[in-house]
Amino acid sequence: xxxxxxxxxxxxxxxxxxxxxxxxxxxxxxxxxxxxxxxxxxxxxxxxxxxxxxxxxxxxxxxxxxxxxxxxxxxxxxxxxxxxxxxxxxxxxxxxxxxxxxxxxxxxxxxxxxxxxxxxxxxxxxxxxxxxxxxxxxxxxxxxxxxxxxxxxxxxxxxxxxxxxxxxxxxxxxxxxxxxxxxxxxxxxxxxxxxxxxxxxxxxxxxxxxxxxxxxxxxxxxxxxxxxxxxxxxxxxxxxxxxxxxxxxxxxxxxxxxxxxxxxxxxxxxxxxxxxxxxxxxxxxxxxxxxxxxxxxxxxxxxxxxxxxxxxxxxxxxxxxxxxxxxxxxxxxxxxxxxxxxxxxxxxxxxxxxxxxxxxxxxxxxxxxxxxxxxxxxxxxxxxx
Amino acid sequence: xxxxxxxxxxxxxxxxxxxxxxxxxxxxxxxxxxxxxxxxxxxxxxxxxxxxxxxxxxxxxxxxxxxxxxxxxxxxxxxxxxxxxxxxxxxxxxxxxxxxxxxxxxxxxxxxxxxxxxxxxxxxxxxxxxxxxxxxxxxxxxxxxxxxxxxxxxxxxxxxxxxxxxxxxxxxxxxxxxxxxxxxxxxxxxxxxxxxxxxxxxxxxxxxxxxxxxxxxxxxxxxxxxxxxxxxxxxxxxxxxxxxxxxxxxxxxxxxxxxxxxxxxxxxxxxxxxxxxxxxxxxxxxxxxxxxxxxxxxxxxxxxxxxxxxxxxxxxxxxxxxxxxxxxxxxxxxxxxxxxxxxxxxxxxxxxxxxxxxxxxxxxxxxxxxxxxxxxxxxxxxxxxxxxx
Numbered sequence: 001x002x003x004x005x006x007x008x009x010x011x012x013x014x015x016x017x018x019x020x021x022x023x024x025x026x027x028x029x030x031x032x033x034x035x036x037x038x039x040x041x042x043x044x045x046x047x048x049x050x051x052x053x054x055x056x057x058x059x060x061x062x063x064x065x066x067x068x069x070x071x072x073x074x075x076x077x078x079x080x081x082x083x084x085x086x087x088x089x090x091x092x093x094x095x096x097x098x099x100x101x102x103x104x105x106x107x108x109x110x111x112x113x114x115x116x117x118x119x120x121x122x123x124x125x126x127x128x129x130x131x132x133x134x135x136x137x138x139x140x141x142x143x144x145x146x147x148x149x150x151x152x153x154x155x156x157x158x159x160x161x162x163x164x165x166x167x168x169x170x171x172x173x174x175x176x177x178x179x180x181x182x183x184x185x186x187x188x189x190x191x192x193x194x195x196x197x198x199x200x201x202x203x204x205x206x207x208x209x210x211x212x213x214x215x216x217x218x219x220x221x222x223x224x225x226x227x228x229x230x231x232x233x234x235x236x237x238x239x240x241x242x243x244x245x246x247x248x249x250x251x252x253x254x255x256x257x258x259x260x261x262x263x264x265x266x267x268x269x270x271x272x273x274x275x276x277x278x279x280x281x282x283x284x285x286x287x288x289x290x291x292x293x294x295x296x297x298x299x300x301x302x303x304x305x306x307x308x309x310x311x312x313x314x315x316x317x318x319x320x321x322x323x324x325x326x327x328x329x330x331x332x333x334x335x336x337x338x339x340x341x342x343x344x345x346x347x348x349x350x351x352x353x354x355x356x357x358x359x360x361x362x363x364x365x366x367x368x369x370x371x372x373x374x375x376x377x378x379x380x381x382x383x384x385x
Numbered sequence: 386x387x388x389x390x391x392x393x394x395x396x397x398x399x400x401x402x403x404x405x406x407x408x409x410x411x412x413x414x415x416x417x418x419x420x421x422x423x424x425x426x427x428x429x430x431x432x433x434x435x436x437x438x439x440x441x442x443x444x445x446x447x448x449x450x451x452x453x454x455x456x457x458x459x460x461x462x463x464x465x466x467x468x469x470x471x472x473x474x475x476x477x478x479x480x481x482x483x484x485x486x487x488x489x490x491x492x493x494x495x496x497x498x499x500x501x502x503x504x505x506x507x508x509x510x511x512x513x514x515x516x517x518x519x520x521x522x523x524x525x526x527x528x529x530x531x532x533x534x535x536x537x538x539x540x541x542x543x544x545x546x547x548x549x550x551x552x553x554x555x556x557x558x559x560x561x562x563x564x565x566x567x568x569x570x571x572x573x574x575x576x577x578x579x580x581x582x583x584x585x586x587x588x589x590x591x592x593x594x595x596x597x598x599x600x601x602x603x604x605x606x607x608x609x610x611x612x613x614x615x616x617x618x619x620x621x622x623x624x625x626x627x628x629x630x631x632x633x634x635x636x637x638x639x640x641x642x643x644x645x646x647x648x649x650x651x652x653x654x655x656x657x658x659x660x661x662x663x664x665x666x667x668x669x670x671x672x673x674x675x676x677x678x679x680x681x682x683x684x685x686x687x688x689x690x691x692x693x694x695x696x697x698x699x700x701x702x703x704x705x706x707x708x709x710x711x712x713x714x715x716x717x718x719x720x721x722x723x724x725x726x727x728x729x730x731x732x733x734x735x736x737x738x739x740x741x742x743x744x745x746x747x748x749x750x751x752x753x754x755x756x757x758x759x760x761x762x763x764x765x766x767x768x769x770x771x772x773x774x
Binding site: 015017020021023024027028031035038059061062063064090096102119155156158160200233235237247250252253254255258259262265266267268270272273276277279284367368372 | 403404407408410411412415417418425446447448449450451456480487488489490496498499501502503554555556587588590619637640643647650651653654655657658660662664667669718719720721725728750
């Protein structure tokens, strides 16, 4: 108890310096948490994927389509329960800056495979009935202020021309990991127009999504599918939805690695600031520590004093930073909108934030503590702060 | 008014070596991050700008935006190649190249995961249109065969890209017969083969893009109007340089925004560090300040002295950070450009402009961190100072 009181008194002897150090710590811990959350958000698609869904795509690359008649053959594969398909639409809403994913899907089978898209039955029916209809996630609808019945014009980059869809429904995610930033439209409608205008491009499917009965069979079913289409005109590559999403994440890995590196650099910067504070503190109190030692306190006591003070400041700054991360993440979430479909500060991030703060405190005190434990009492007493 | 000697300022920093080092180190890291971010987006930009030729024109389907989205049918290609204003080669053939551009998956050397590589079908004319592309090992592919040549960055970045090896895609084995270097342009991250062979293998009837050389750069506006007004075409034409520059925009902007907001957040930490150091410098030298004032140095001189000390500290940090950042120029990076959806290799590029910006940023941190402590030092009363000592 006495020690704690002494630590507190010591820590706030230089109110301004301690205050500034803590401001630095709060900023660093906040930034560290936000950066980790950004990296997490990148992986959100992977976390939100289901283990009972497989994605079948062309084995050349994702940009090559598969023929529509594969749907029938996929249904016949042992272990496959449901089959649906989707095409990346890649339209532009007003300007390129408004990017959000759009898929042309087979509505009934697709929504059956994605039960986490919660949508009222009457809206669902309205979407099924209107071939030029579309449904969107809640976040996307909020971003652009869309109401049911609104017309949404999209300028096609892959499918030429301007396409206008009527908003028929808005889905809410079953949990925070569900993607609410997409737009879904009728594959059949797009295909019909393609058949009229560009003969060779109709009846093509970007990816098949396959529902399987048992997650453990994913590998076996995938192999069966790929084997069936080996040496055909369009060979396939089947992977779990998680692996499929991960392949997108790994594409931007260089950026992710940079963000992660940077989140460590900020911890190092604050370590330098904090170590600086502790070195100055120790130097100023040289005479004091010498006095303590002269009174009979052990070198270990001096070490404990310095470490305790450093850890105390770090813990206070760390906790404040941690608490501030939440409102900041909320601001960031509303600022970036649909860029990151899911943006949530995870438990692991919070634990790492605290660990980083305490680590900074411990490292910062190491050098001055070692010096102070070794000072010569006479030299210390002679020293004038 | 006499100024405090510079040697006094510099030696103050030297006396408190550890503190100086830690503070400057923090600033150096911030400047390092700031500079590398700018270097990265500059690298992407210069790589893609270098890909275009000033008198080449790129033709794509209207609204396609990227090469892989575009499609140009054979009839459209035939119409295009008869347009007036296109330069001809020695044999009188128009310098036009119709090219299929597709993506294939290849495993990356760094992590074994597949990434998208651009495969371009081209021809002898296509090679003439890109004089920057030079074979550095092996030979060029022969027309009409399943031979391919690979770019320098593709060869470095992906598994199994060796001379004499074969790549399997689109139901065929393709023999790698050469490696080319395009002088650090976007083509370095591609694989090139024969256009007609590619169309057959990928079962396509349409090319993706067309490139042609203008006989005279001033003809561009006329030829673009002809292309865009022709209802049979539904195509758009752009100067090649501008097309490739646009391909770099999204990624370069993204990296800029992300990086600069990080640098600003970091700078708060570094400014706090500088402020703590300068406050301590003032506090431990109250007696000295009093003596200086008593000797006849004015408040302004004291303020200048402490500001100079802070700026010196910041300049030291800035220089160290800048030096570390220039070391990054030796590093090659490769990531997916999400505008083209394909792998792009580039380098960090340092320019004088970036160096100046980084130093200004460092000095600004020094000013912000040093001003309040210096102000406080200048405001001290002589009597109080001398008594405190």
